[in-house]
Amino acid sequence: MNALRKYALPLLVVLALLFPLVVTNAYYQRIGVMSCIFAIVASSLGLLVGQVKLVSAGHAAFFGIGAYTSALLTTKAGMPFLVGFAVAIVLSGLVGFLFSVPVLRLKGHYLSMATLAFGIVAQMVMLNWEGLTNGPNGVPGIPFASLFAFELNTDVRMFYFTFALLALLLWGLSRLYRSPVGLTFQLIREDAVAAATLGVNVTRYKVTAFTLSAGIAGLGGSLFAHYMAYINYDTFYPLESFMLLAMVVVGGMYSLFGPVLGAVLLTAVPELLRGLADYRMLIYGVVLVSVLLLRPQGILSGRPKHLELRPKEGAKR
Amino acid sequence: MLILEQWINGLALGGVYALIALGFTLIFGVLKLFHMAHGDVFMFTGYIVVSIVVFAFGGLPFFVVLLIAMAVASLLGMAVERVAFRPYRQSDEIIPLISGIGMSLILQNLALLIWGPGQINYSFNVGIGNVSFGGIQITGIRLVILAASIVIVLIFNYWLYRTRTGRAVRATAADPQTASMMGIRPELIILLTFGVGSALAGAATALVGALYGAIYPALGFSMGLKAFAASILGGLGNMTGAVVGGLLLGVLEVFTASYINVAYQDAIAMGIMILVLLIRPNGLLGKAVEDKL
Numbered sequence: 001m002n003a004l005r006k007y008a009l010p011l012l013v014v015l016a017l018l019f020p021l022v023v024t025n026a027y028y029q030r031i032g033v034m035s036c037i038f039a040i041v042a043s044s045l046g047l048l049v050g051q052v053k054l055v056s057a058g059h060a061a062f063f064g065i066g067a068y069t070s071a072l073l074t075t076k077a078g079m080p081f082l083v084g085f086a087v088a089i090v091l092s093g094l095v096g097f098l099f100s101v102p103v104l105r106l107k108g109h110y111l112s113m114a115t116l117a118f119g120i121v122a123q124m125v126m127l128n129w130e131g132l133t134n135g136p137n138g139v140p141g142i143p144f145a146s147l148f149a150f151e152l153n154t155d156v157r158m159f160y161f162t163f164a165l166l167a168l169l170l171w172g173l174s175r176l177y178r179s180p181v182g183l184t185f186q187l188i189r190e191d192a193v194a195a196a197t198l199g200v201n202v203t204r205y206k207v208t209a210f211t212l213s214a215g216i217a218g219l220g221g222s223l224f225a226h227y228m229a230y231i232n233y234d235t236f237y238p239l240e241s242f243m244l245l246a247m248v249v250v251g252g253m254y255s256l257f258g259p260v261l262g263a264v265l266l267t268a269v270p271e272l273l274r275g276l277a278d279y280r281m282l283i284y285g286v287v288l289v290s291v292l293l294l295r296p297q298g299i300l301s302g303r304p305k306h307l308e309l310r311p312k313e314g315a316k317r
Numbered sequence: 318m319l320i321l322e323q324w325i326n327g328l329a330l331g332g333v334y335a336l337i338a339l340g341f342t343l344i345f346g347v348l349k350l351f352h353m354a355h356g357d358v359f360m361f362t363g364y365i366v367v368s369i370v371v372f373a374f375g376g377l378p379f380f381v382v383l384l385i386a387m388a389v390a391s392l393l394g395m396a397v398e399r400v401a402f403r404p405y406r407q408s409d410e411i412i413p414l415i416s417g418i419g420m421s422l423i424l425q426n427l428a429l430l431i432w433g434p435g436q437i438n439y440s441f442n443v444g445i446g447n448v449s450f451g452g453i454q455i456t457g458i459r460l461v462i463l464a465a466s467i468v469i470v471l472i473f474n475y476w477l478y479r480t481r482t483g484r485a486v487r488a489t490a491a492d493p494q495t496a497s498m499m500g501i502r503p504e505l506i507i508l509l510t511f512g513v514g515s516a517l518a519g520a521a522t523a524l525v526g527a528l529y530g531a532i533y534p535a536l537g538f539s540m541g542l543k544a545f546a547a548s549i550l551g552g553l554g555n556m557t558g559a560v561v562g563g564l565l566l567g568v569l570e571v572f573t574a575s576y577i578n579v580a581y582q583d584a585i586a587m588g589i590m591i592l593v594l595l596i597r598p599n600g601l602l603g604k605a606v607e608d609k610l
Contacts, residue, residue, distance in 0.1 A: 055411050057418075102595050108410055109351045110553075110598055113545060117590045120542070124584055238538075242418050249415050282426035288419025289401055296408055 058119025066221025096214020138232025252298025331567020332466030356541020394515020552603025
């Protein structure tokens, strides 16, 4: 078991790096790229849900803000990809910050409702602010991502790029989760009152997590826009937020790799079951309900055992 | 005189919202849980009622349709409770929220598969024509809706505040542990709560059906959102609040549609929800709860 743990990660990385070389089918490569992009976005939500226990039911809004920012800057303003990419991260992070400051006073379900409403309003803006977003027509002709003169114009290049970003993100998150800041996040998750009595400024930590998470979701959005070459409001529907939540929970919200696994599973499996296209969303629903039933902690648990023994908050009632 | 007509239209729409919100807030009150699939129970019931009642036995009196809808919704609601919420009593509060979302996806997509993505049109005969007095015209349907919502809310109130069962429900909501020491079986009460709460949504299904005569799979999600907004506006877990919130939302929507812009009608609910959450999270009638942090 230990040997497995030790070699699992390098093995997975090697497999992923070999993937576009072995699998030359463009369709499968495409699924690979989408998996990486959604793994990034799901990881951003995992930071929020798993570490600080802030359940955002409107995370597709930040994904969408990133996508639109990057798309509009490159098509309408003619900026290079890297500028759009950077601004997308900063702007969605900023919106996340501005939204979180008043809203994080809310707790639990109330917070989820507020984020859900925010997600719906954000989509309404994308649909109705025609002067900026082209309304229902969406933004066509988004250029390929490029690193200065090097165009990421093939699925293989895009795969390596998104995979590198995902790896970088996971490395950063793993550092964060073990840092004092990360430990404080987990303390807030387990018991916000205890954290406050220890002198932790709970609101500030929550705002930090939310801003960071929104920024990373925006990063994913930018990648998505430049890979798809076309976006419209329809992609950033509230349903998409639920899908992201599903990825996080199914994979295991407390684990670093949980959201990644969830994103890969929920992106790839429905695509591979193409024949069941009509049942796709139904499968999502069934998976959500049943995985929780079989493994409430998600497939990868990642929550220290001694914390599970503590009576849960619901237990008192 | 137009104003008076719009008030009645708004109150009729609001009565429907109030019924859905009442069920939602009741379930929240007892389980402290957001029933994310509540709107979808509403929608799915609509489909079942339409296929059973309208197409199989056309011409049933509206009162019977209403009762059938309440019974169907009640059963469906209890089934949803068993599958999506029962297993997670002791879990973290996130888990039932997410399994509720899963249930919502299941119901929506089952409806999509069974009845197709398009809108189904039908009509219930409520048996009352248009009424006019003093120069104003009111469609009979709206009067029926208004009257039915009032009667149902009154019966519900009587049940919750005047009967032994109602008292058991309130006791469970206040403190399940102590309630069970008094011989109340919380699990049974929770099941009953879902039955009654969903029956209210079922009544709303029949009334909305009589009003619009159309159903489609996404209807549940939007109705559910409006019920969330209405109950948050009134104060979650507060029965009077849900009714007041529902009526207010209905009136606001009708007035927005006629005086500002029809396009904004659906944005109102979301706007209200965000505003209330920011300014007064406990709602108009909600008591301030002690704040831990």
